[in-house]
Amino acid sequence: MEWTTKQMMAIALSRELENGKTYIVGTGLPLIGATLAKNTHAPTASLLLESGLFEGNPQEVPTSVSDLRLNYHASALWPQYRYFAFQSVYAKRGLIDKGFLGGAQIDPYGNLNSTSIGDYFAPHSRFTGSGGANGIATYCDTVTVMKHEKRRFTENIDYVTSPGWVDGPNGRANAGLDPNKGPRAVITEYCVLRFGEDKRMYLAEYFEGCTPEFIQENTGFELDLSKAVPAEPPTKEVLEILKTKVDPTGLMT
Amino acid sequence: MSKVVSAQEAISTYLKPGDMIAIGGFVTNRRPYGLVREIIKQRIGNLYIEGGPSGGEIDMLIGAGLVTAINISYIANSGFSQVCRRFRNAIEKEHSLLFEDYSLDVQTIAYHGAALGLSYMPVKNMLGTDLERKWGISEEERKKHPKLPAKKFVIQEDPFDPGSKLCLVPTPKIDVALVHAQVASPDGTCRINGPQFQDMDIAMAAKHTIISADRIVSDDEIRHNPELNTLTGLVVDAVVPMAFGCHPSQCFGVHDMDPRFFIKYEQVSKSGEAFDAFIKEYVDDVADHNEYLDKWGASNLLNLRVQEGVGYVPGLKRK
Numbered sequence: 001m002e003w004t005t006k007q008m009m010a011i012a013l014s015r016e017l018e019n020g021k022t023y024i025v026g027t028g029l030p031l032i033g034a035t036l037a038k039n040t041h042a043p044t045a046s047l048l049l050e051s052g053l054f055e056g057n058p059q060e061v062p063t064s065v066s067d068l069r070l071n072y073h074a075s076a077l078w079p080q081y082r083y084f085a086f087q088s089v090y091a092k093r094g095l096i097d098k099g100f101l102g103g104a105q106i107d108p109y110g111n112l113n114s115t116s117i118g119d120y121f122a123p124h125s126r127f128t129g130s131g132g133a134n135g136i137a138t139y140c141d142t143v144t145v146m147k148h149e150k151r152r153f154t155e156n157i158d159y160v161t162s163p164g165w166v167d168g169p170n171g172r173a174n175a176g177l178d179p180n181k182g183p184r185a186v187i188t189e190y191c192v193l194r195f196g197e198d199k200r201m202y203l204a205e206y207f208e209g210c211t212p213e214f215i216q217e218n219t220g221f222e223l224d225l226s227k228a229v230p231a232e233p234p235t236k237e238v239l240e241i242l243k244t245k246v247d248p249t250g251l252m253t
Numbered sequence: 254m255s256k257v258v259s260a261q262e263a264i265s266t267y268l269k270p271g272d273m274i275a276i277g278g279f280v281t282n283r284r285p286y287g288l289v290r291e292i293i294k295q296r297i298g299n300l301y302i303e304g305g306p307s308g309g310e311i312d313m314l315i316g317a318g319l320v321t322a323i324n325i326s327y328i329a330n331s332g333f334s335q336v337c338r339r340f341r342n343a344i345e346k347e348h349s350l351l352f353e354d355y356s357l358d359v360q361t362i363a364y365h366g367a368a369l370g371l372s373y374m375p376v377k378n379m380l381g382t383d384l385e386r387k388w389g390i391s392e393e394e395r396k397k398h399p400k401l402p403a404k405k406f407v408i409q410e411d412p413f414d415p416g417s418k419l420c421l422v423p424t425p426k427i428d429v430a431l432v433h434a435q436v437a438s439p440d441g442t443c444r445i446n447g448p449q450f451q452d453m454d455i456a457m458a459a460k461h462t463i464i465s466a467d468r469i470v471s472d473d474e475i476r477h478n479p480e481l482n483t484l485t486g487l488v489v490d491a492v493v494p495m496a497f498g499c500h501p502s503q504c505f506g507v508h509d510m511d512p513r514f515f516i517k518y519e520q521v522s523k524s525g526e527a528f529d530a531f532i533k534e535y536v537d538d539v540a541d542h543n544e545y546l547d548k549w550g551a552s553n554l555l556n557l558r559v560q561e562g563v564g565y566v567p568g569l570k571r572k
Contacts, residue, residue: 050357051306052448052449053448060568063332063333066280066282066448067281068447069564069565071447071448071505072564077448077449079448079449079453079454080449081361081364081451081454084358084361088377115354120383120389121389122344122345123345124345128329129328129354130355130384131326131357134358134359134379134384135358135359135378160386161382163380163382172381176381176417177380251572
């Protein structure tokens with residue numbers, strides 16, 4: 001293969017963006033994927049960051065969601081309460097297409113843990129906590145980027161930081177959440193997973209070098225494999241733009 | 254009347270053990286490190302922290318054993334320490350820290366409510382998750398801490414949308430807000446350039462607000478352009494002149510982050526011993542902020558000045 005795993009993930013992420021639509025991104029791979037989309041098929045996609053920075057066009061890979069590098073050619077730098085108001089109000093109006101999230105554990109319904117592993121009060125590993133993730137998952141459709149390991153894809157996660165489809169088709173409504181928003185895709189180093197009518201994850205696309213069986217072996221719950229197709233490999237052009245323009249120093253990919 | 258004082262005087266005058274503090278900026282951007290180092294130097298403890306988007310400076314307060322409880326949604330030196338390590342140690346190993354998890358939106362909205370003088374704010378967040386089901390600090394424990402609200406939140410039906418649930422979040426009672434600004438004048442007027450994050454709200458909500466500023470200008474000068482000013486001096490108690498006062502974090506229009514600090518901190522915060530030695534060297538053994546800056550070197554700091562028109566240091570070595 002002429003590409004790395006992370007490059008393939010960034011390319012799969014970029015395919016989730018469309019021209020003219022608005023996305024909430026974090027740093028790391030989602031921002032790389034989104035920047036790649038802006039440099040290829042979705043130049044007019046708008047990127048938002050939870051720090052209140054609107055529509056920046058970073059020329060160097062940013063280190064955090066508040067990095068000065070994200071202010072470059074931005075349209076507005078808002079106080080945070082204004083940003084969060086925008087996020088909830090505009091998501092309700094259907095004007096935010098998706099938000100991108102990351103996490104340590106995920107369950108079949110796309111509920112996500114970014115808080116701790118083990119007992120909440122005396123955890124084996126404590127992470128940062130929600131950041132803005134809970135709000136993004138509350139109000140918007142989401143795409144999650146995860147490391148694909150059996151212990152991370154598990155029937156029961158240790159802490160639910162961000163809501164997915166909760167426990168099935170009526171889960172969100174019962175919890176008091178908008179039933180029409182929720183997780184749309186999970187992207188890992190092996191594949192793209194999506195959610196079916198039953199709101200459980202299924203294998204949608206697998207990357208070159210992986211098989212559906214291998215992915216099932218590395219997943220802690222049963223996946224529907226019946227709809228799985230091989231992912232389209234990256235084109236030479238897109239790969240070139242990713243390597244030379246979006247992440248030329250290989251900071252993230 | 255001039256409100257210009259030293260960091261030593263500002264902190265000793267307005268901050269008491271047992272206070273609740275809130276800190277401005279965002280993770281690695283415009284966090285008032287200089288004022289926080291002064292708290293550590295004076296060992297003012299038993300603090301209650303409204304972290305918001307927390308960075309290494311709150312990790313330093315935790316590592317120095319000065320924090321009793323924290324309301325948290327995030328704590329990292331992004332790109333260097335993915336989760337701050339003294340915070341992890343306090344929760345994973347020492348069980349020495351009371352913590353309550355919220356989401357960043359909720360904390361932001363609660364600070365805005367506090368600035369409006371309200372006792373709670375209704376949000377939709379946290380429903381259907383463990384942020385709703387698991388309380389880091391029980392009602393029983395809360396009774397021992399008058400600085401903390403009696404409950405994490407109350408869930409109630411929306412009176413204007415029957416059948417729909419709302420989460421009512423108590424607003425914090427902040428004693429002292431610490432904020433770093435690019436410019437301030439002696440009467441306390443200050444100007445934050447670039448993103449304000451939560452700073453206006455925490456300054457409004459707090460009983461006392463301490464500003465550190467990269468540059469002090471005259472009251473006349475800052476009032477030539479009141480439309481550019483962020484805070485009136487009426488909400489500011491003390492102004493501390495402090496060039497590079499938010500070093501190692503970034504300061505819009507002034508300087509970029511100092512990766513040397515964050516790389517070093519990622520190493521030293523791995524062990525209590527190395528952390529203590531770091532605090533001794535960079536906090537206790539330096540007389541003041543000027544001596545602290547000398548340790549990082551004039552030419553190094555000048556090289557962190559942002560390039561105009563770009564807004565950061567192009568090609569800055571960050572690894």
